[in-house]
Amino acid sequence: MDGLNVLITGSTTGLGLHTAKALYRKGANIIITCRDEVKGRKAVEEIASQNTAEQKEQQNENQRLHLYTLDITNYNSIVAFCDEIxxxxxxxxxxxxxxxxxxxxxxxxxxxIEMHFATNVFGHFAVCERLLPLLMHSDREDFKSRIIVIGSGLYKNAHSMPAIQKLLGEEGWDYNAKQAYAISKLGNCLYTVAMAKMLEQYDIDIYCVRPGFVNGTELGRETHWLLRALAYPLIWLIAKNLDQGIETIVYLSETSAEQLKNGGLYYDKKEENYNQMVNTTSIRQLWATLMHIEDAIFKRNPNLTESQKGTVYTIRDKLNESLIGFDENCHGDQ
Structure with missing residues (x-):
């Protein structure tokens, strides 16, 4: 990983921070994102503190760490962040x-945009879309550029993608937070398969990983404290620790692309099949939803310049939507 530029969203706590530490130790240049600069600075210090005294003398301990502000749920923040990158x-x-x-x-x-979908799916789509040319410009013949999507096995609880109007709050629906999360994780799977097809021509891979049930993250911070307290003994018994939780993420980050399957879903460093919901119809629906939402933002956001909008249209032209398809051999009930 020496000299590789690695961008990790949500990298001030939990899996993101732990992954940043691991890849930093392997020699990567780490781009950290934060909404709270105080937490961001603390994360930088925590990652840099892994250096030995000798390493600190030989180099500026922060020269491989880069901190940026990013609110993944705010398109203006995404645009500003990408411009800085x-x-x-x-x-x-x-x-x-x-x-x-x-x-x-x-x-x-x-x-x-409904908050689960905005955070877990659309925001990352917008970041990757805008930064795609930087992945295309990789100068490392020994390493294939890649995107890694953190998914969840709970995507199997989603039985359909909701209508765009529901995701935009324009049409009422029987909202359930668990279902909304499952829908967003299904979206992660669909996005991975769609992008895998479209990025093949640019020699860029994309993988989805489900870390499993991991203790030490802030993912369930919105769950009532009493429920968290009651569940703690069970969590302590069955959950992975952070070291175990990031194993597959690190594996997908550093392993030669020849040993991995583009568009694949990975768990415990092994590929597994998607379920039947990851199909061509759902993939195309997800892609149309992402396009529609971004176009809607363009129409109603007065802060976006024509140049900033034009950047997206240029990148879209590079992504041939007709390539979106589905390999029937990669799915099946698990």
Missing amino acids: YKDFNKLHVIINNAGIMGWPFELSVDG
Whole structure:
């Protein structure tokens, strides 16, 4: 991983921070994102503290750590963040879509998107879309650029993708936080398979990983404290620790692409099949939803310049939607 530029969203706590530490130890340049700069600075210090005294003498301990502000639920923040990345980097090698929420009561983001979908799916789609040229410009013949999507086995609890109007709060629906989370995780799977097809022509891979039930994350922070307290003994018995939780993420970050399956879903460093919901119809529905939401933001957001909108249209032209398909050999009930 020496010299590779790795961007990790949601990297100030939990899996994101632990992954950042592991890849930093392996020599990668780590791009950390935060909404709270105080937490961001604390994360940088925590990652840098892994250096030995000798390493600290030989180099500036923070020269491989880069901290940026990013609110993944705010399109203006995403645009500003990506503009900053372009100023500071001319290439990226790995993007890890890690930031996420679970159990959130019904709420629309500042852009008017249901919060689970805004955080877990659309925000990461927008970041990767805008930064895609930096993945294409990789200068490492020994390493294939890649995107890693943090999913969840709970995607199996989603039986359909909701209508766009529901995700935008324009049509009422029987909202359930657990179901909304499952829908967003299904979205992660569908996005992975769609992008795998479209990125093949650019020699970029994408993988989805389900870390499993991991203790030490803040993913369930919206769950009532009493329920968390009652569940703690069970969590302590069956949950993975953070070291175990990031094993597959690190594996997908550093393993030669020849040993991995583009578009694959991984658990415990092994590929597994998607279920029957990951099919061509759902994939195309998800992609149409992402396009519609972004176009809607363009129409009603006065802060976006024509140049910023044009950047997206240029990148969309590079992604041939007709390539979106589905390998029937990669799915089946688990």
